[in-house]
Amino acid sequence: MTATQKKAASSTAGRPAAKNTASVSRAAKATTPTPPESAPMPTTKATGGTPAKKTAAKKAAPKPTEQAAARSAEEVEQIREALTERLGELRADYDKTVADMSELQRDRLTDSAGDDQADTGSKTLEREQEITLANQMRERVLQVEHALERLEAGNYGMCERCGKAIPAARLAVFPSATLCVDCKQLEERR
Template sequence: MVAKKTPGTATAATSAVPKARGTVDPGDLAVRPGEDPWTPQEVEEARGELESEEARLRAELDSSERALQGLMRDSGDGAGHDEADTGTKNITREHELALAANAREMLSQTEHALERLEAGTYGLCENCGRPIGKARMQAFPRATLCVECKQKQERR
Protein backbone atom coordinates (compact mmCIF):
# COMPACT_ATOMS: atom_id res chain seq x y z
CA MET A 1 0.00 0.00 0.00
CA VAL A 2 1.38 3.44 -0.90
CA ALA A 3 0.72 6.61 1.06
CA LYS A 4 -0.52 9.76 -0.58
CA LYS A 5 2.32 12.13 -1.47
CA THR A 6 1.91 15.82 -0.70
CA PRO A 7 4.42 18.28 -2.23
CA GLY A 8 7.07 19.35 0.27
CA THR A 9 6.48 16.40 2.59
CA ALA A 10 8.02 13.00 2.80
CA THR A 11 6.16 10.01 1.42
CA ALA A 12 5.19 7.67 4.23
CA ALA A 13 5.32 3.96 3.55
CA THR A 14 2.49 2.04 5.11
CA SER A 15 4.05 -1.41 4.96
CA ALA A 16 5.11 -3.16 8.17
CA VAL A 17 8.75 -3.10 7.06
CA PRO A 18 10.59 -0.16 8.67
CA LYS A 19 12.47 2.16 6.36
CA ALA A 20 16.20 1.69 6.28
CA ARG A 21 18.26 4.58 7.53
CA GLY A 22 18.70 7.30 4.94
CA THR A 23 15.97 6.07 2.59
CA VAL A 24 13.99 9.32 2.58
CA ASP A 25 13.88 10.50 -0.99
CA PRO A 26 15.96 13.71 -1.06
CA GLY A 27 13.48 15.21 -3.52
CA ASP A 28 10.78 14.95 -0.85
CA LEU A 29 12.62 17.26 1.58
CA ALA A 30 11.16 20.76 1.77
CA VAL A 31 12.64 23.63 -0.22
CA ARG A 32 11.46 27.20 -0.76
CA PRO A 33 9.93 28.20 -4.09
CA GLY A 34 12.67 28.71 -6.66
CA GLU A 35 15.19 26.51 -4.87
CA ASP A 36 16.54 23.35 -6.47
CA PRO A 37 15.44 20.14 -4.75
CA TRP A 38 17.83 18.41 -2.38
CA THR A 39 20.22 16.03 -4.14
CA PRO A 40 21.33 12.73 -2.58
CA GLN A 41 24.84 14.21 -2.22
CA GLU A 42 23.53 17.28 -0.37
CA VAL A 43 21.50 15.11 1.99
CA GLU A 44 24.54 12.92 2.67
CA GLU A 45 26.66 16.04 3.32
CA ALA A 46 24.06 17.33 5.79
CA ARG A 47 23.81 13.92 7.47
CA GLY A 48 27.59 13.59 7.64
CA GLU A 49 27.96 17.07 9.14
CA LEU A 50 25.28 16.37 11.74
CA GLU A 51 26.74 12.96 12.64
CA SER A 52 30.22 14.46 12.93
CA GLU A 53 28.86 17.23 15.15
CA GLU A 54 27.03 14.65 17.26
CA ALA A 55 30.25 12.68 17.83
CA ARG A 56 32.20 15.87 18.64
CA LEU A 57 29.57 17.03 21.13
CA ARG A 58 29.42 13.61 22.82
CA ALA A 59 33.21 13.71 23.27
CA GLU A 60 33.06 17.31 24.55
CA LEU A 61 30.30 16.42 26.99
CA ASP A 62 32.22 13.37 28.21
CA SER A 63 35.33 15.53 28.74
CA SER A 64 33.34 18.20 30.60
CA GLU A 65 31.71 15.62 32.83
CA ARG A 66 35.09 14.09 33.70
CA ALA A 67 36.47 17.56 34.49
CA LEU A 68 33.44 18.27 36.69
CA GLN A 69 33.90 15.01 38.55
CA GLY A 70 37.49 15.99 39.27
CA LEU A 71 36.46 19.46 40.41
CA MET A 72 33.75 18.07 42.68
CA ARG A 73 36.15 15.51 44.12
CA ASP A 74 38.74 18.23 44.83
CA SER A 75 36.22 20.77 46.17
CA GLY A 76 36.18 19.19 49.64
CA ASP A 77 39.94 19.45 49.92
CA GLY A 78 40.01 22.94 51.44
CA ALA A 79 42.72 22.54 54.05
CA GLY A 80 45.39 25.14 53.51
CA HIS A 81 43.54 26.94 50.73
CA ASP A 82 42.63 30.57 51.05
CA GLU A 83 39.43 32.27 49.87
CA ALA A 84 40.98 33.12 46.49
CA ASP A 85 41.69 29.43 45.82
CA THR A 86 38.13 28.53 46.78
CA GLY A 87 36.76 31.30 44.57
CA THR A 88 38.87 30.15 41.63
CA LYS A 89 37.64 26.58 42.05
CA ASN A 90 34.04 27.80 42.17
CA ILE A 91 34.48 29.88 39.00
CA THR A 92 36.14 26.94 37.22
CA ARG A 93 33.32 24.61 38.30
CA GLU A 94 30.64 27.09 37.13
CA HIS A 95 32.45 27.45 33.80
CA GLU A 96 32.57 23.67 33.31
CA LEU A 97 28.88 23.40 34.24
CA ALA A 98 28.01 26.04 31.63
CA LEU A 99 30.10 24.27 28.97
CA ALA A 100 28.44 20.94 29.76
CA ALA A 101 24.95 22.47 29.63
CA ASN A 102 25.72 24.11 26.28
CA ALA A 103 27.10 20.86 24.85
CA ARG A 104 24.00 18.99 26.09
CA GLU A 105 21.68 21.51 24.41
CA MET A 106 23.63 21.43 21.13
CA LEU A 107 23.66 17.62 21.21
CA SER A 108 19.90 17.58 21.71
CA GLN A 109 19.41 19.93 18.75
CA THR A 110 21.74 17.85 16.58
CA GLU A 111 19.95 14.60 17.46
CA HIS A 112 16.62 16.29 16.70
CA ALA A 113 17.93 17.42 13.29
CA LEU A 114 19.03 13.85 12.49
CA GLU A 115 15.60 12.54 13.51
CA ARG A 116 13.92 15.12 11.27
CA LEU A 117 16.22 14.16 8.40
CA GLU A 118 15.29 10.49 8.80
CA ALA A 119 11.58 11.32 9.12
CA GLY A 120 11.57 13.53 6.02
CA THR A 121 10.57 16.66 7.95
CA TYR A 122 14.03 18.22 7.76
CA GLY A 123 13.74 21.72 6.37
CA LEU A 124 10.15 22.35 7.50
CA CYS A 125 9.54 25.13 10.03
CA GLU A 126 8.27 23.64 13.28
CA ASN A 127 6.19 26.76 13.89
CA CYS A 128 4.44 27.58 10.63
CA GLY A 129 5.10 24.40 8.60
CA ARG A 130 6.55 26.24 5.61
CA PRO A 131 9.95 25.35 4.13
CA ILE A 132 12.90 26.85 6.01
CA GLY A 133 15.03 27.07 2.89
CA LYS A 134 17.77 24.81 1.66
CA ALA A 135 20.47 27.50 1.90
CA ARG A 136 19.59 28.17 5.55
CA MET A 137 19.62 24.45 6.34
CA GLN A 138 23.00 24.07 4.69
CA ALA A 139 24.38 27.04 6.66
CA PHE A 140 22.74 26.00 9.96
CA PRO A 141 21.78 22.30 9.81
CA ARG A 142 20.05 22.36 13.22
CA ALA A 143 17.57 25.08 12.20
CA THR A 144 13.98 24.32 13.14
CA LEU A 145 12.40 27.68 12.28
CA CYS A 146 12.20 29.67 9.06
CA VAL A 147 13.79 33.13 9.09
CA GLU A 148 10.44 34.85 9.63
CA CYS A 149 9.46 32.70 12.62
CA LYS A 150 12.95 32.98 14.11
CA GLN A 151 12.78 36.78 13.87
CA LYS A 152 9.39 36.77 15.60
CA GLN A 153 10.76 34.52 18.33
CA GLU A 154 13.74 36.81 18.92
CA ARG A 155 11.54 39.91 19.20
CA ARG A 156 9.58 38.40 22.10
Protein backbone atom coordinates in the same frame (compact mmCIF):
# COMPACT_ATOMS: atom_id res chain seq x y z
CA MET B 1 -23.68 53.84 12.81
CA THR B 2 -20.40 54.11 10.88
CA ALA B 3 -17.58 56.50 11.77
CA THR B 4 -18.48 58.72 8.81
CA GLN B 5 -22.10 58.86 9.90
CA LYS B 6 -21.09 59.67 13.49
CA LYS B 7 -18.81 62.45 12.26
CA ALA B 8 -21.56 63.87 10.07
CA ALA B 9 -24.09 63.66 12.89
CA SER B 10 -21.79 65.36 15.40
CA SER B 11 -20.85 68.18 13.03
CA THR B 12 -24.52 68.97 12.36
CA ALA B 13 -25.80 68.59 15.90
CA GLY B 14 -26.69 72.31 16.27
CA ARG B 15 -28.42 72.61 12.87
CA PRO B 16 -32.09 72.06 12.13
CA ALA B 17 -33.30 68.49 11.59
CA ALA B 18 -33.75 68.85 7.80
CA LYS B 19 -30.07 69.59 7.28
CA ASN B 20 -29.09 66.79 9.68
CA THR B 21 -30.83 64.11 7.56
CA ALA B 22 -29.17 65.46 4.43
CA SER B 23 -25.76 65.00 6.05
CA VAL B 24 -26.56 61.43 7.01
CA SER B 25 -27.72 60.62 3.47
CA ARG B 26 -24.49 62.12 2.03
CA ALA B 27 -22.48 59.97 4.44
CA ALA B 28 -24.42 56.91 3.33
CA LYS B 29 -23.61 57.72 -0.32
CA ALA B 30 -19.88 57.98 0.55
CA THR B 31 -19.64 54.25 1.19
CA THR B 32 -19.92 52.31 -2.04
CA PRO B 33 -21.39 48.84 -2.34
CA THR B 34 -19.06 45.96 -3.19
CA PRO B 35 -18.50 46.01 -6.96
CA PRO B 36 -18.20 42.93 -9.16
CA GLU B 37 -14.75 41.29 -9.53
CA SER B 38 -13.92 43.07 -12.80
CA ALA B 39 -14.40 46.56 -11.34
CA PRO B 40 -11.50 48.46 -9.76
CA MET B 41 -11.05 48.30 -6.00
CA PRO B 42 -13.34 50.73 -4.16
CA THR B 43 -11.96 53.64 -2.20
CA THR B 44 -13.29 54.91 1.07
CA LYS B 45 -13.72 58.50 2.07
CA ALA B 46 -12.72 57.76 5.68
CA THR B 47 -9.26 56.54 4.65
CA GLY B 48 -8.58 59.50 2.40
CA GLY B 49 -9.26 57.78 -0.91
CA THR B 50 -6.96 54.82 -0.34
CA PRO B 51 -8.06 51.52 -1.86
CA ALA B 52 -10.04 49.20 0.35
CA LYS B 53 -8.14 46.04 1.28
CA LYS B 54 -9.26 42.62 0.20
CA THR B 55 -8.77 39.77 2.60
CA ALA B 56 -6.60 37.05 1.16
CA ALA B 57 -7.05 33.41 1.99
CA LYS B 58 -4.21 32.04 4.10
CA LYS B 59 -1.92 29.68 2.28
CA ALA B 60 -1.60 26.29 3.93
CA ALA B 61 1.82 25.37 5.28
CA PRO B 62 3.70 23.02 2.96
CA LYS B 63 3.69 19.38 3.95
CA PRO B 64 6.97 17.75 4.98
CA THR B 65 6.75 15.36 2.03
CA GLU B 66 6.97 18.29 -0.43
CA GLN B 67 10.35 19.31 1.01
CA ALA B 68 11.55 15.72 1.22
CA ALA B 69 10.72 15.20 -2.45
CA ALA B 70 12.79 18.28 -3.31
CA ARG B 71 15.94 16.67 -1.86
CA SER B 72 17.68 13.93 -3.78
CA ALA B 73 18.82 10.74 -2.07
CA GLU B 74 22.42 11.87 -2.54
CA GLU B 75 21.69 15.22 -0.89
CA VAL B 76 19.97 13.54 2.05
CA GLU B 77 22.95 11.20 2.48
CA GLN B 78 25.39 14.15 2.47
CA ILE B 79 23.33 15.93 5.11
CA ARG B 80 23.11 12.75 7.19
CA GLU B 81 26.91 12.25 7.01
CA ALA B 82 27.60 15.87 7.97
CA LEU B 83 25.16 15.74 10.90
CA THR B 84 26.50 12.38 12.08
CA GLU B 85 30.08 13.67 11.95
CA ARG B 86 29.09 16.81 13.85
CA LEU B 87 27.23 14.70 16.41
CA GLY B 88 30.33 12.58 17.01
CA GLU B 89 32.47 15.70 17.53
CA LEU B 90 29.98 17.24 19.94
CA ARG B 91 29.59 14.05 21.96
CA ALA B 92 33.39 13.70 22.24
CA ASP B 93 33.69 17.33 23.40
CA TYR B 94 30.86 16.87 25.88
CA ASP B 95 32.34 13.66 27.32
CA LYS B 96 35.75 15.33 27.67
CA THR B 97 34.22 18.36 29.39
CA VAL B 98 32.29 16.18 31.86
CA ALA B 99 35.44 14.14 32.62
CA ASP B 100 37.46 17.33 33.15
CA MET B 101 34.76 18.69 35.45
CA SER B 102 34.81 15.52 37.55
CA GLU B 103 38.59 15.68 37.88
CA LEU B 104 38.52 19.37 38.79
CA GLN B 105 35.83 18.73 41.39
CA ARG B 106 37.96 16.04 43.04
CA ASP B 107 40.92 18.44 43.11
CA ARG B 108 38.77 21.19 44.61
CA LEU B 109 37.51 18.93 47.37
CA THR B 110 41.05 17.98 48.43
CA ASP B 111 42.41 21.55 48.16
CA SER B 112 39.61 23.37 49.99
CA ALA B 113 40.70 22.59 53.56
CA GLY B 114 42.17 26.02 54.38
CA ASP B 115 40.30 28.25 51.92
CA ASP B 116 38.77 31.52 52.99
CA GLN B 117 35.35 32.72 51.84
CA ALA B 118 36.67 34.50 48.73
CA ASP B 119 38.38 31.34 47.50
CA THR B 120 35.24 29.29 48.12
CA GLY B 121 33.16 31.86 46.22
CA SER B 122 35.58 31.83 43.28
CA LYS B 123 35.52 28.04 43.13
CA THR B 124 31.73 28.03 43.24
CA LEU B 125 31.58 30.55 40.39
CA GLU B 126 34.01 28.50 38.31
CA ARG B 127 31.98 25.37 38.95
CA GLU B 128 28.76 27.11 37.88
CA GLN B 129 30.43 28.32 34.68
CA GLU B 130 31.64 24.79 33.91
CA ILE B 131 28.15 23.39 34.49
CA THR B 132 26.66 26.05 32.20
CA LEU B 133 29.20 25.21 29.49
CA ALA B 134 28.43 21.48 29.81
CA ASN B 135 24.68 22.17 29.61
CA GLN B 136 25.17 24.26 26.46
CA MET B 137 27.23 21.46 24.90
CA ARG B 138 24.56 18.93 25.81
CA GLU B 139 21.91 21.17 24.23
CA ARG B 140 23.92 21.26 20.98
CA VAL B 141 24.13 17.45 21.01
CA LEU B 142 20.34 17.27 21.43
CA GLN B 143 19.82 19.76 18.58
CA VAL B 144 21.89 17.66 16.16
CA GLU B 145 20.11 14.47 17.29
CA HIS B 146 16.79 16.21 16.65
CA ALA B 147 17.98 17.31 13.19
CA LEU B 148 18.84 13.69 12.36
CA GLU B 149 15.38 12.59 13.53
CA ARG B 150 13.78 15.25 11.33
CA LEU B 151 15.90 14.12 8.38
CA GLU B 152 14.67 10.54 8.83
CA ALA B 153 11.06 11.74 9.18
CA GLY B 154 11.36 13.76 5.95
CA ASN B 155 10.80 17.22 7.42
CA TYR B 156 14.40 18.39 7.79
CA GLY B 157 14.79 21.94 6.50
CA MET B 158 11.20 22.93 7.28
CA CYS B 159 10.39 25.49 9.96
CA GLU B 160 8.71 23.82 12.93
CA ARG B 161 6.59 26.90 13.62
CA CYS B 162 5.35 28.15 10.23
CA GLY B 163 6.14 25.21 7.94
CA LYS B 164 8.12 27.25 5.40
CA ALA B 165 11.40 26.00 4.01
CA ILE B 166 14.47 27.13 5.96
CA PRO B 167 16.89 28.86 3.56
CA ALA B 168 19.82 26.69 2.44
CA ALA B 169 22.29 29.38 3.57
CA ARG B 170 20.94 29.15 7.13
CA LEU B 171 21.14 25.35 7.09
CA ALA B 172 24.72 25.54 5.77
CA VAL B 173 25.75 27.70 8.74
CA PHE B 174 23.53 26.01 11.33
CA PRO B 175 22.57 22.52 10.10
CA SER B 176 20.43 21.74 13.14
CA ALA B 177 18.21 24.82 12.67
CA THR B 178 14.53 24.09 13.27
CA LEU B 179 13.16 27.60 12.71
CA CYS B 180 13.33 29.93 9.71
CA VAL B 181 14.96 33.33 10.21
CA ASP B 182 11.65 35.17 10.77
CA CYS B 183 10.37 32.71 13.38
CA LYS B 184 13.75 32.66 15.15
CA GLN B 185 13.75 36.47 15.36
CA LEU B 186 10.23 36.40 16.81
CA GLU B 187 11.34 33.83 19.37
CA GLU B 188 14.37 35.90 20.39
CA ARG B 189 12.23 39.02 20.93
CA ARG B 190 10.12 37.24 23.53
